[in-house]
Amino acid sequence: MNPALQIDTPMTRAETRASLSLAAIYMLRMLGMFLVLPVLSVFARELPDATPQLVGFAISAYGLTQAIFQIPFGLWSDRYGRKRLIVLGLLLFAAGSALAALSDSIYGIIAGRALQGAGAVAGVVMALVADLTREEHRTKAMALIGVSIGISFALSMVIGPVLSGWLGLHGLFWIITALAMLSIVVLYAVVPTPAVSRFHRDTEVRPASLKEVLANRELLRMDLGIFCLHLVLTATFVVLPLILRDTLQLQTAKHWHIYLPVFALALASMVPFVVLAEKRHKMKVVFVSFIGLVAVSNVGFAWLQHDFWSVFGLLYLFFTGFNLLEAMLPSLISKVAPLDLKGTAMGVYSTAQFLGAFVGGAGGGWVYGHYGIPYVFLFCAAVALLWFMVALGMKAPRGLSSLMVNVRGLTQDQASSLSRRLLQIPGVAEAVVLAEDGVAYLKIDKEKLDRMALNGLLQELAA
Structure with a gap:
């Protein structure tokens, strides 16, 4: 067993690089999705056959295909590999953007937006983040992704109108195509390849658990x-x-x-x-x-x-x-x-x-x-x-926060015992230790958590 000895250790350079580069990919993709939001209804209504409802479809068609493929892409990445699925998704996104750029009708824009959404790689990016970061740093890495989404949305509201004024709607879609291709370059030039990819309960969908989640x-x-x-x-x-x-x-x-x-x-x-x-x-x-x-x-x-x-x-x-x-x-x-x-x-x-x-x-x-x-x-x-x-x-x-700790190498009995001991530490409100995952999942009160006691328990396990 090789558990983490401290919960307060900093991210390694490799983890920081992986988190920042994947946040950049997420940001580039979301920037491409949002750039047309503040201008599409103005430009699309000038297209042949455009009606208010068709313009609405052009704005939101990506949402339907994204919803359809969001979970399957994550499941497929477990079987076929994270980077392969991300590239496939980005190529679909680029193809949809190019289709919209080449279209002179509202129906072509709708088809392009739908194809953009079919490249639903958000969950796969999250899974790759999980592959490349230790459990105790997962929350920090995901926070970077969250910040990138907020930045991309704000940037889109500001630069989308400016770029459309210079280049028009077709030019804007060509820029979005370029952003998708740039994301592929970042993926292979900067993002590390994980030594091992495995299922992560904190970032991926477990189909057998869908019924339980939908009943909550x-x-x-x-x-x-x-x-x-x-x-x-x-x-x-x-x-x-x-x-x-x-x-x-x-x-x-x-x-x-x-x-x-x-x-x-x-x-x-x-x-x-x-x-x-x-x-x-x-x-x-x-x-x-x-x-x-x-x-x-x-x-x-x-x-x-x-x-x-x-x-x-x-x-x-x-x-x-x-x-x-x-x-x-x-x-x-x-x-x-x-x-x-x-x-x-x-x-x-x-x-x-x-x-x-x-x-x-x-x-x-x-x-x-x-x-x-x-x-x-x-x-x-x-x-x-x-x-x-x-x-x-x-x-x-x-007022609880999530925390995960690497505890690989435990038997089922040891995992059950560790769950009980973790719950005895002040500030630990919930604890589930899964031997098959090698992870202790905790909900903690940061203000009350006895970090010395938690680190001491982890060091005892490592001894």
């Missing part, structure tokens, strides 16, 4: 939450760029003039509430309140969309709520999910996220086509209100 009401609340959040986001961007251009008379290339300050203010404003939620253990109060904020901002958009400062203020409220909820939901999944089912729970969660994006684009386009822009926002407000009502019934999550 608290997890289903989170799944509904991310479904609703991305539904509202995508439906909003079916019509928001049209408001900025047609109502506020702001040229598409200058939409960043409103997105940049809004995002900066929203990110700054959410920080105190993150501290309140995590440090002061007010997670439920903050979470439910900000769902309400998203609902209120959409109600406001239904009536107050005719002058710059009203739109600016409502966008500020919306993105403050969106950014906070987007950050809190994965944390809530980690707190709620059974220790050995986090990967499966996250797989279902991601599938719900992409389904929400698809329904948001399709539904938002249909509502816009039949009833007009104000009713799209009322549709979003109704969805947010439904989520608000469901979230009111959630249990207040405990």
